[in-house]
Amino acid sequence: MTATMTTRRRSSTAVAVLVAGTYFMELLDGTILATAAPAMGRDLGVDPAAVGVTITAYLVTLAVFIPVSGWLTDRIGSRTVFASAIALFTVASALCALSTGLVDLTIWRIVQGLGGALMVPVGRLVVLRSAGRDQLVTAIAILTWPALAAPIIAPFVGGVLVDTVGWHWIFLINLPLGVVAFVAALVLVPQERAPERVPFDWFGSVLACLGLGALVVMASLLALDRVPIVAVVVAGVVGAVCCWSAVRHFRRAAHPIMGLDAFRLETFRISHAGGSLFRLAVSAVPFVLPLLFQDAWGWSAVLAGSAVLWVFVGNLGIKPMTTPFLRWFGYRAVIIVATSVAALTVVAMAFMTEDTPFWLLAVLLVVSGAARSVGFTAYNTIAFADVEQQDMTPANTLSSTLQQTAAGFGVAVAAVVLRAAAGLGASGPYQVTFWVIAVLLAVACLEGLLMSRTAGETVRPARRVRA
Template sequence: MIGRRRIGGDGFPYALALLGAGAMFMEILDATIVATALPAIAADLGVRPLDAAVVVTSYLITLAILIPLSGWVADRFGVRRVFLIAGAVFTAASAACAVAPDLTTLVVMRVLQAAGGAMMVPVGRLAVLRTVERGQLVRAIAYLTWPALIAPVVAPLIGGLIVTHTDWRVIFAINIPIGIVGLGAAVIWCRPSETGDARRRLDLLGVALTTLAVASAILAAQEVSADRPRGVVVAAWLVGAVIVGGLAVRRMRTSSYPLLNLDVLRVHSFASVVGFGTVYRLVISAVPFLLPLMFQLQFGWSPVAAGAMVTALFLGNVVIKPLTTPMMRRWGIRRVLMVDLLVSVIAFGAIAGLGPDSAGAIIAIVLVVSGSLRSIGFSAYNTLAFADVESSELSDANALHAAVQELGSAFGVALGAVAVSAFAALDVLPAGAYSAAFLLLAVLMLVCVVGAFRLPDRAGERAVGPA
């Protein structure tokens, strides 16, 4: 079994968990670090900052499209082999991004980079989940949750420092040494005993339908955020996304070898995470995209100042994270989620009330509170996701969960760009279109509140244990 190498005497695979967490950190950091650099990238390549957002969305879309293949690829070729090849592709594509001469080339290389990340991260997580016992699930999820919490909020500061003192291309170049070290660690910690299953078939029609559905939806969002959106084009792409998406779901339910096994959705807690948890991911993914742009383009701050302020979210994550598991164990995931999501609605309203004249201390406090709420909600959803899933279904659940979460992230960034473009003429709110965008996120968070109320009282108790 891959990844059984352990550090310590309690049977927990620390080395493998750290490797999986490291891969996830690098992939998420790369997905979000670009946000602070968008104005610089746009200026260098001669496009609008919102047009340059395709550098972010193309990456996330590719992840969403290819991650469903991760379960099949891992089972077909073996976890270790896939992880190593994916890491090499990610590293090589990062080097290509660093020397891209124009926006088109950069986007193409970002797609290739995301192709590596789409295999590297879910396969690494799957190796950890397959290795740990049920009682170790909370600890494993904690390792795998930290990167998703930390990377999006430290990325703006790192990006700001790089853009201010060097060149935006360094953002991609730094992945080269990190990738090389990660590949070396994978060679040491991942044992080559898993050979894969040559009998598992791939549903090519399911792949095609899923890809077309996701691409159609994103193209609709791109058209909405254009200078002069064409209503007929938007409607055509949306209708196409709905129709093809319906066909993709039908194919997955009827195929004898589906791309994603939707039978795992019969587990109520997992289904709730796939549905309402994806909306949550959409909302929180829009925040690290919107804040650096708001601080630079609306408040007139420098990239470093904008990035430094966004790290207040990270401070909130750090302060509250040690208390998250005890809270879930004491009050249960359902109750924790309900309170957290309701207060998050208020927090988004507070962010919408910030403006260029707001005191820096007030902005920091609001972001620290928002970061704390983000940490609690993210940990609760990730713990709940696999709490009631049986070991035999982990591969299917992992692939489906990863796909919808990345899709939620992609649509979160796209929604942020669309909202800012749609509300561009709105100047009655403190931060104009950005305030309106955060109010929209508050409304979407209410949808998550409904999902939390519908959870059973003891949802996820198998993972966190009784109080």
């Protein structure tokens, strides 16, 4: 290996770690507020349920502004946009902590969401451009861990912070992290722009923003305890019509804000069809488990949050084996096994009761976490296996948008099923929800069975040859 290749690999890994850190901050702030809502409601003088508007505002802003990230990067430059997004996210975090009312907190959460919408997609684009096919699996594996870790540890971290130092520290912990990330971005991230300046797709952007924003609002409304039916229907119709119109526009526009050409590639299609079902399903599990433990089994919030951490143990424990699995067996086999194991563990969760031995519960959650980790890495890596460098910006923008939307709908789907099955006793609704999640994973597994055996071979880790 030449010195140049070694330097490039180290630089790519360093940037990937930096982007993963910012991704973790974004995801943590998107999920941690649910735990702190009661304390925040008391302090701000509002009903705890009203704090949900700040969560929705953050998630809607993320979804709405992600499509713009690719165009800004090509026009202004990757380092400028990425560092500015980190600064905006960090400053907004401080202002959230200083908020004295629900209105100003919501405003600063929107600003924070804008920073997150630019920060992560742009950072991931830098990693994809710098890694090269030989380092893509390693880079994506690093970028994947925040999506696995944040939803699992957020309830526990949020509970500890609220009980010990107050809800303000949910935002204040971002300040030192943001400062370090900002300095690292200026040092590590290259300043890359597109060689050709293209006009901004105003019409497509408006359609995409309205469509995605309406769908996320609909998902958030569906997750409420009392669903406003009229608002859900209006948001759903607006979202569907705008997204359909946006797709038609993107197919015809000369320079669309989101290109759809990547869907012609089998690997990209697999990552965002069955992969979206996989992401939706595994995003729902960390939402359902704490509710089961607390509402049906009567556990404390701390005990419930601690138990879910076993999923994180599985995530981390399997990480060193993810790349070897892809090297030995290939993407098709790994995706089939990961989705199958994930589905079986969720089915097993449907049979859990409060009398289930804790050690058995822990083993089940560890195995579930391992399947999540392997599946996430395989789906995320194969997405860009056949995408050429010149097409990376539109493919990354589209991928980021679809992943954000799929993850957001995971909680909504689980909440709807739980509500629909509410009359089945204490544990009945959770059992039905687990079965629905398992069916989604089974469909993803079916797509894996139908994919080509050679899919993803261009980025499959090379087998080591013994001398």
